[in-house]
Amino acid sequence: MKKIKITYWIVTTLFCLFLLMDGIAGVMRVEDGQEIMRHLGYPIYIMTILGVFKILGAIGIFQNIFKTLKEWAYAGCTFHFIGAAASRAYGGDGLFLIIFPFILLSIMLLSYFLWKKIEKTPAV
Numbered sequence: 158m159k160k161i162k163i164t165y166w167i168v169t170t171l172f173c174l175f176l177l178m179d180g181i182a183g184v185m186r187v188e189d190g191q192e193i194m195r196h197l198g199y200p201i202y203i204m205t206i207l208g209v210f211k212i213l214g215a216i217g218i219f220q221n222i223f224k225t226l227k228e229w230a231y232a233g234c235t236f237h238f239i240g241a242a243a244s245r246a247y248g249g250d251g252l253f254l255i256i257f258p259f260i261l262l263s264i265m266l267l268s269y270f271l272w273k274k275i276e277k278t279p280a281v
Contacts, residue, residue, distance in 0.1 A: 162275060168267050169272070172268050173216075174215075179211055182208070186204050197245070197247075214230040217230030231268075234265050235265070239258070242255055
């Protein structure tokens, strides 16, 4: 059980740090992000909205007090990554750019399933 908890915290911390950094970049509307949004046909202001949601999602996933909030944050990230992959595919991007959101999704799902495994284990 200790190995599962350690793995959960490593995976979850790395995922949340990525989400947090990506969210901050979105709120700041970095130029690389703006180019991607233009390429995909989205308005630039969506970067701020998604950035705020990513920051809140990172906080929601990292905390362990409000379980329903954590579930919703995981769900929101799932929709985000699937939508990102679809946008990249419709935008005509290469295979790696289409698959990359699924790689992040798989890391997030690893965090989720480890969390659920810890939740099912009775406290000693």
